[in-house]
Amino acid sequence: MKELMTIIVIAVIAVTFGVIYMARADKKDVTVTNEAPTGLEKAILAGGCFWCMEPPFEKLNGVKDVVSGYTGGKETNPTYKEVGSGNTGHTESVEITFDPKVITYSEILDIFWRNMDPTDSGGQFVDRGQQYRSAIFYLDQEQKEIAERSREALMKSGRFSKPIVTEITKAGPFYRAEEYHQDYYKKNPLRYKYYRNGSGRDDFLDKAWGSEARGEGVIINLRSADSPYRRPSDEEIKKILTPLQYEVTQREGTEPQYSNDYWKEHRDGIYVDIVSGEPLFSSLHKYDSGTGWPSFTKPLEPDNIVTREDNKLFVKRTEVRSKWGNSHLGHVFEDGPPPDNLRYCMNSAALRFVPKEDLEKEGYGQYLGLFR
Secondary structure, eight states: OHHHHHHHHHHHHHHHHHHHHHHHHTOOOOOEEOOOOTTOEEEEEEESOHHHHSHHHHTSTTEEEEEEEEESSSSSSOOHHHHHTTOSOOEEEEEEEEOTTTSOHHHHHHHHHTTSOTTOSSEETTEESGGGOEEEEESSHHHHHHHHHHHHHHHHHTOOSSOOOOEEEEOOOEEEOOGGGTTHHHHSHHHHHHHHHHHTHHHHHHHHHGGGGGGTTOOOOOOOTTOOOOOOOHHHHHHHSOHHHHHHHHHOOOOOTTSSSSTTOOSSEEEEETTTOOEEEEGGGEEOOSSSSOEESSOSOGGGEEEEEEOTTSSOEEEEEETTTOOEEEEEESOSOTTTTOEEEEOGGGEEEEEGGGTTTTTOGGGGGGGO
């Protein structure tokens, strides 16, 4: 009998502590933020599921941090479960910390519009309820005015036939979400892709924005105090590029093989971005790959190269873009010569060749020593 009572007591204690543990596990440390570090600024935006709103901002030059969290309600330190119930008034949001000398608040909003549905007042895609509504939470009067101008510009653009209903609201406390929500797309890539693919978000964005969906083809002036290279405005780009150059660099097109400017170029010199002028490749690393496009074993300036996954042709490839011009250049493959076995297969239309005798007068004199 004593043994039975002992078992019962232990079971009751276990259940009690289990309930307490579960209750505590659903809570989290109170983390309220709004203040930005010196020299930086913050933006708080809501575009539905915060899992999907972290990636587009984290890859931007000038963005220092992106945090998932909750804001807009009255309850202090809400949990994911509480916010999901729709009873707290809070909205799933992201807090973006950025360097305004590199990327502006207005440019942050340009990316924001291209990653959600601003015409949906009842949530976003498969996630329904006010906890998934779209909103811009401004932190000061200047952000409010910029947000209003940005929203008005979108309305006047005629991009959407339905009214733009995204709210512009004064920011309150921003509560950091549970740690397992931070960078969810990195921690749980398969679950994230399954959710995102089934949500309808990307189908909507592709139809609404085409090549600019998710901000991938949007014109952003990626400025840096340390870089002399700038991306011109879209109007300027259209004026200076040929139709083929524009198709390749701005719409991720591909020029004809064996019928382009540089696949048989053998002179000494460097290749720069046709849009920004940033140095990209050198003739020292160029080789005949037999593909009909200019190919290189490595970049001249790796810091000017950005790569990302490309699944457009139902085959996983690695796209290559320029850092400052944000131009589509081509792709890199792992079938090149040793020792690195890389083949940077570029479009001539995305490049401009500067022969060694012109390097000094064109401002690339620092590379003359490579050819002596």
